[in-house]
Amino acid sequence: MCPECGSAEVAIEEYDFGVCRQTGYHDAGERFRCRACGATGDASDLGPCNSISVGSSEP
């Protein structure tokens, strides 16, 4: 759910800008946009009700 207002009206949007020529990092992932309050941010900031486990490489 939205970390700003707690609404469940959150849309997940994938983005992929390719490899940044300046940093060499692959700039891609998922972002959210809240339909209730308009907040946007990284999808990983969403509440635990989301099943985001793709690409997790934490030790």
Ligand SMILES: [Zn+2]
């Ligand atoms: Zn919100």
